[in-house]
Amino acid sequence: MTGTQPLESDLIDKLYWLRKFRMAKNEKTLELMVSKVIDDYHTRTAVVAAIYLAECQRERELAQGRLLAS
Numbered sequence: 398m399t400g401t402q403p404l405e406s407d408l409i410d411k412l413y414w415l416r417k418f419r420m421a422k423n424e425k426t427l428e429l430m431v432s433k434v435i436d437d438y439h440t441r442t443a444v445v446a447a448i449y450l451a452e453c454q455r456e457r458e459l460a461q462g463r464l465l466a467s
Contacts, residue, residue: 418430
């Protein structure tokens, strides 16, 4: 990870979070990743919405057996 903070426009973009969540190779890892970022951004509704949508998509991908690295 880099030490730079993401732009606000990135944080509210579902694809930004989906790229991060695609590093998860199983549902437990995904759960831990999501829990961490929700703790970090829980006061920002638009960011939480983007995280939720990306999490749902990644869960579907994992259920279908898609192990995408990027």
